[in-house]
Amino acid sequence: FLKRLTRATLWLDRGIIRRKEVGFGGYEAWEAQVYAEEARTAEKLDARLKLEAHWLERGVTARRKRNQGRLEALHKMRAARAAMIDTSGQAKLRLAVEEDFKSKSVIVADKISKTYDDRTVIKPFSLRIQRGDRIGIVGANGAGKTTLLKMLTGELEPDSGTVEIARTLSGVMIDQQRSLMEPDITVRQVLAEGGDWIDVRGNRKHVQGYLKEFLFDPGIVDTKVGILSGGEKSRLLLAREFARKSNLLVLDEPTNDLDLETLDLLQEVIADYEGTVLIVSHDRDFLDRTVTLTLGLDGSGNVDIVAGGYEDWEAKRTRPIVGKARKEDKAPPAATPPPPKSTKLSYRDQRDYELLPSRIEELETAIRKGEAILSDPDLYASDPQKFANISKGVENARMEKDAAEERWLEIAEQVEG
Numbered sequence: 001f002l003k004r005l006t007r008a009t010l011w012l013d014r015g016i017i018r019r020k021e022v023g024f025g026g027y028e029a030w031e032a033q034v035y036a037e038e039a040r041t042a043e044k045l046d047a048r049l050k051l052e053a054h055w056l057e058r059g060v061t062a063r064r065k066r067n068q069g070r071l072e073a074l075h076k077m078r079a080a081r082a083a084m085i086d087t088s089g090q091a092k093l094r095l096a097v098e099e100d101f102k103s104k105s106v107i108v109a110d111k112i113s114k115t116y117d118d119r120t121v122i123k124p125f126s127l128r129i130q131r132g133d134r135i136g137i138v139g140a141n142g143a144g145k146t147t148l149l150k151m152l153t154g155e156l157e158p159d160s161g162t163v164e165i166a167r168t169l170s171g172v173m174i175d176q177q178r179s180l181m182e183p184d185i186t187v188r189q190v191l192a193e194g195g196d197w198i199d200v201r202g203n204r205k206h207v208q209g210y211l212k213e214f215l216f217d218p219g220i221v222d223t224k225v226g227i228l229s230g231g232e233k234s235r236l237l238l239a240r241e242f243a244r245k246s247n248l249l250v251l252d253e254p255t256n257d258l259d260l261e262t263l264d265l266l267q268e269v270i271a272d273y274e275g276t277v278l279i280v281s282h283d284r285d286f287l288d289r290t291v292t293l294t295l296g297l298d299g300s301g302n303v304d305i306v307a308g309g310y311e312d313w314e315a316k317r318t319r320p321i322v323g324k325a326r327k328e329d330k331a332p333p334a335a336t337p338p339p340p341k342s343t344k345l346s347y348r349d350q351r352d353y354e355l356l357p358s359r360i361e362e363l364e365t366a367i368r369k370g371e372a373i374l375s376d377p378d379l380y381a382s383d384p385q386k387f388a389n390i391s392k393g394v395e396n397a398r399m400e401k402d403a404a405e406e407r408w409l410e411i412a413e414q415v416e417g
Contacts, residue, residue: 112161139297171248183226247275
């Protein structure tokens, strides 16, 4: 939406308002350019360490590098899902994998429909949702997105057809609940009911350590909710809901009023979520970055099933019916791409390229061991200094791991040309 409408962007960056005559679609490139220029200036002024500390704290560069890998994985998942869908939008299965497909199904909708006041909102529609699917539901206001979501989750009975939901399915719903958090309660009360520890999907974590995972300064643990900004309240809500043990995540317009930092975090958390995800959203870019399957409602009652995101659904809707191609319509043959340039690495780059993967594994092992020690509920009370030292060690290991990952990715890009 913003990409199509905007011609200029105002960016509030560390207390400074920046303006550029470029639409929102060019924001990320502009942001990257600004930071790259700052890096060069900081190096000349012998202040690079200070800038790197800021970047690591904000987590932009490292998260974006990781998100590139997640996007590649997302495209592979879409390709696998596309193989199960034919051009009419109905699930098609090869006999060799049919039983495996059924065994992984968590929600099975068979010819479901819904009508309100003689208006058919959902025409007969069938779908099998598998474990690990990330499904986006899109369409104009009033097209029936929420109705379809409620039928798939069992909250609303269809007028015809059936919905079977796996007995083991346990869902968490995240919608616009920020206003429901009492302004006079503290962050600690929201997350840990006033205690020091929070149960995160079966793993016990110290509340201050958990806050760091959602880009908070641990020092805000006793801050009242009413003092937090809108973006901070959204992150706090995400932290609370993602801590709950579940294998189905339902998000209804989750990106409304989110700042860019929280939006980036939400994409990362969804990518790492091990269960099934259902998302209703108008945010095209967000859906293109997160979902493997899109259910598109055009307002007539039809539901399109498309492997991919919002853009893939739009492409299907606008795709012309192709007949026999005329000779004059044939596209010219594609030019043969030039052979890739061979990249010779320096001795240091070659050494880092070979050794960093094992170092990253060592750091991941150290982080896991440290977190296991910190999960002891008696440690903080019995030996606060040891708790602080181990927490610092885990934090340092995370920072070194992020830097190592970024360094290896930079060299890998050179190798790939």
